[in-house]
Amino acid sequence: DGGITQSPKYLFRKEGQNVTLSCEQNLNHDAMYWYRQDPGQGLRLIYYSQIVNDFQKGDIAEGYSVSREKKESFPLTVTSAQKNPTAFYLCASSILDRAYEQYFGPGTRLTVT
Amino acid sequence: DQQVKQNSPSLSVQEGRISILNCDYTNSMFDYFLWYKKYPAEGPTFLISISSIKDKNEDGRFTVFLNKSAKHLSLHIVPSQPGDSAVYFCAASVAGRDDKIIFGKGTRLHILP
Numbered sequence: 001d002g003g004i005t006q007s008p009k010y011l012f013r014k015e016g017q018n019v020t021l022s023c024e025q026n027l028n029h030d031a032m033y034w035y036r037q038d039p040g041q042g043l044r045l046i047y048y049s050q051i052v053n054d055f056q057k058g059d060i061a062e063g064y065s066v067s068r069e070k071k072e073s074f075p076l077t078v079t080s081a082q083k084n085p086t087a088f089y090l091c092a093s094s095i096l097d098r099a100y101e102q103y104f105g106p107g108t109r110l111t112v113t
Numbered sequence: 114d115q116q117v118k119q120n121s122p123s124l125s126v127q128e129g130r131i132s133i134l135n136c137d138y139t140n141s142m143f144d145y146f147l148w149y150k151k152y153p154a155e156g157p158t159f160l161i162s163i164s165s166i167k168d169k170n171e172d173g174r175f176t177v178f179l180n181k182s183a184k185h186l187s188l189h190i191v192p193s194q195p196g197d198s199a200v201y202f203c204a205a206s207v208a209g210r211d212d213k214i215i216f217g218k219g220t221r222l223h224i225l226p
Contacts, residue, residue: 004156035216040122042202042216043157058213090156100145100206100214104156 003027004105006091011110013085021076021108023091029103030096032074034058034066037088037107046089049074050096078110085112116140117205119217127225132190134220136203139184143205147214148177148188151200160201161188190222198224 004025013019025032031050035043035058045058049068063082068074074093078085088109092102118137126132134148144165149157163170163177163186170177176189190197203217 006156009154040218042117042119042218044216045213048213088154092156100147100162100204100208101159102214104149104158106156107154109154 004091004093004103006089006105006108008108009106011108013110013112015112016080017112018077018079019085019110019112021078021089021091021110023074023076023105024072025074025091025093025103025105026072027093027103028071029093030071031094031099032068033092033094033102034064034074034076035090035092036060037090043090046076078112085110115217116143117203117215117217119201119203119220121220122218123221123223125223125225126193128195129192132188132193132197132222132224134188134190134201134203134222136186136188136217137184138186138205140205140207140215141184142207143215145206145208146177146179146186147204147206148175149202149204149216151202151219157202193222193224195224195226198222 007022033048034046047066049055065077091105094102147162148160151157179186200219202219204214206214
């Protein structure tokens, strides 16, 4: 079964700690994306990557970091510099020239207290 | 500056009736529009799309209408079913540019029995 997996589903951290969210896809997609969703808000783009070892900042990249060492994997680190890290985080992927057809993972709900 | 606007945060419709979800956009460069459906604590799933060269696209119970002069699109669901209760996100992209899609804030649709 092809798809995108995100783990864990729920994550709890203390303020001041960095935390890494996992995203893996076996769709052979070149492009991968990280979004954050807050109540009453749309999906806001954090980072995206079109090729291994390369990535670009989205609209709200401050306080986040990513890596793309493998085509299948695009982990997101929420650093202690992110002022409001509690949110629902969504990973997506797409064929390189078809960013308009993104496939989403199930999401990770991060709660920082 | 919201480029994709969904002005109705929520909508309630009787089962069996037509649901109409609206979306406005400001960027005249957008040439591809999508609707995603999202259940709580899950990732969005692609529902239907339309290219700017068309004014209508139909897929089963779902039809999307595009009015380019008004920069407006709408999603019609006929007949509405209980499983349609979800948040619907309108999204838009400029094909070949930046490889990003811009999401609206979503409309929560409640199908009433």
